[in-house]
Amino acid sequence: MAAVTASEAETWLIEKIALRLGVAPGEVSREVYFDELDLDSTEALILAGELENWLGFELSTTTLWYHPTIKDLASYLAEESDRRATAA
Amino acid sequence: MxxxxxxxxxxxxxxxxxxxxxxxxxxxxxxxxxxxxxxxxxxxxxxxxxxxxxxxxxxxxxxxxxxxxxxxxxxxxxxxxxxxxxxxxxxxxxxxxxxxxxxxxxxxxxxxxxxxxxxxxxxxxxxxxxxxxxxQPDEALEPDLLLGWFAMYLGAKRGKPFGLGPDAIAGRGVDDGLPVVLDAAVAAGALLPGTPLPGLRKLYDTYVDGLLRNNRLTAxxxxxxxxxxxxxxxxxxxxxxxxxxxxxxxxxxxxxxxxxxxxxxxxxxxxxxxxxxxxxxxxxx
Structure with a gap:
């Protein structure tokens, strides 16, 4: 699978989170902590599963801890995706 | 950052x-x-x-x-x-x-x-x-049983309890049974329409791992x-x-x-x- 860019990951995350929150994508801040969003743990796990399916690899349980905003997570996902694409 | x-x-x-x-x-x-x-x-x-x-x-x-x-x-x-x-x-x-x-x-x-x-x-x-x-050994926790418990849990967690037909998931296994749970959960309003199956699978796997953890602590x-x-x-x-x-x-x-x-x-x-x-x-x- 081709590597995902940080911009693509950010767009994906914002669209999915906006859908779950029932707001326009423009209303979802890239800088807000995930735990400040109005997502309950059920929605967060469903989103994580959808994200893993999109990326094609599993995420560590500590990923959201170390990358606690959309901007930080998208940057990490791009790095990890590139590393896996290069290694493949 | x-x-x-x-x-x-x-x-x-x-x-x-x-x-x-x-x-x-x-x-x-x-x-x-x-x-x-x-x-x-x-x-x-x-x-x-x-x-x-x-x-x-x-x-x-x-x-x-x-x-x-x-x-x-x-x-x-x-x-x-x-x-x-x-x-x-x-x-x-x-x-x-x-x-x-x-x-x-x-x-x-x-x-x-x-x-x-x-x-x-x-x-x-x-x-x-x-x-x-x-x-019970881990292998005794069969998909029919786990999917039924999972549906019960999901309905309670979302404040929209829902039931599954008596034979809705019997013998289907997780891969074929989980879409049945998904359809029932969406119909009951417990999940949003369009909730993806891989997302529900992640939730199910985490739920089951929680049960296994308790089972293994008890053993x-x-x-x-x-x-x-x-x-x-x-x-x-x-x-x-x-x-x-x-x-x-x-x-x-x-x-x-x-x-x-x-x-x-x-x-x-x-x-x-x-x-x-x-x-x-x-x-x-």
Whole structure:
């Protein structure tokens, strides 16, 4: 699978989170902590599963801890995706 | 980049403080549902009584195991010790109760505490006894059983309980059974339309890992009989609905009193009619 860019990951995350929150994508801040969003743990796990399916690899349980905003997570996902694409 | 931050909740969550001289109810909560599910119970207790939830999910060694394949690097007695420490300073008089796997922890707590600190009785809320006859190997937890429990859990978690037809998932396995659960959950409003199957699979796998964690913690635990009378409240749709004692008789030399309440294993914690059964028992204990 081709590597995902940080911009693509950010767009994906914002669209999915906006859908779950029932707001326009423009209303979802890239800088807000995930735990400040109005997502309950059920929605967060469903989103994580959808994200893993999109990326094609599993995420560590500590990923959201170390990358606690959309901007930080998208940057990490791009790095990890590139590393896996290069290694493949 | 914004730094990680520590948002770990406390183990002991005081939902309502007891008035001077009044009873405090401590409930051991094993996760799955958010600890806030007990807010309704706090409101259902008599005026002046307090409620503190002892949340196992706030203990890293327990919570992380549900996210790492269901293997916890701890034991029931060790977890009981953590909960006893979190209770300090204990407010007396008090009642100790445990829901589901929390009942196993509550039993271990009564074994670990000095006799003069024990409550009068231990209240078990739809908890399965940690006896050899009731322990199950992981492979005994078959998809039909797990998918049914998962649907029950999902409905309660989202505040939209839903049922599955009697044969809806029989023999289908997880891959074919989970879409049935997804369709039923969306139809009931428990999940948003368009919820993707891989997302629900992640939720299901985490749910099952939580069950496996509790199963594996219980397996090596060999409890002595309870040093106090037991009160068992069983939900109408219990995890083991056809068993009237859930295995507690051999652990109850000081007596086992049984009650039934409406709802299922999860909704029993929030339904007003079920809390109407549970709250007086906790007050009287």
């Amino acid at each position: 914004r730094p990680p931050r520590d948002r770990r909740p406390p183990v002991a969550l005081e939902f309502r403080a007891a008035a001077a001289g009044r009873r405090t109810v401590y409930v051991v909560h094993p996760g799955a549902l958010a600890a806030q599910v007990h807010r309704g119970l706090a409101d259902a207790l008599p005026e002046g009584d307090g409620l503190t939830v002892l949340d196992l999910g706030a203990l890293d060694e327990y919570a992380q195991a549900a996210l790492n394949g269901g293997r916890a690097d701890t034991t029931v007695p060790a977890l009981a010790g953590r909960l006893l420490a979190a209770m300090e300073p204990v407010r007396v008089p008090y009642t100790l109760a445990g829901w589901s796997f929390g009942g196993v922890l509550a039993l271990a707590m009564t074994r670990a505490m000095p006799a003069e600190r024990r409550p009068e009785r231990l209240v078990l809320l739809d908890s399965i006894a940690p006896t050899e006859e009731y322990k 090596p635990y060999r409890p002595d009989p309870a040093p106090l009378p037991l009160v068992l409240v069983q939900a109408e749709r219990s995890l083991v609905p056809d068993d009237p004692t859930l295995g507690w008789t051999p652990l109850a030399p000081h007596g086992l009193t049984r009650y039934g309440c409406p709802g299922d294993h999860y909704t029993m914690l929030s339904r007003p009619d079920s809390l109407g059964v549970i709250a007086p028992l906790l007050h009287a204990a």
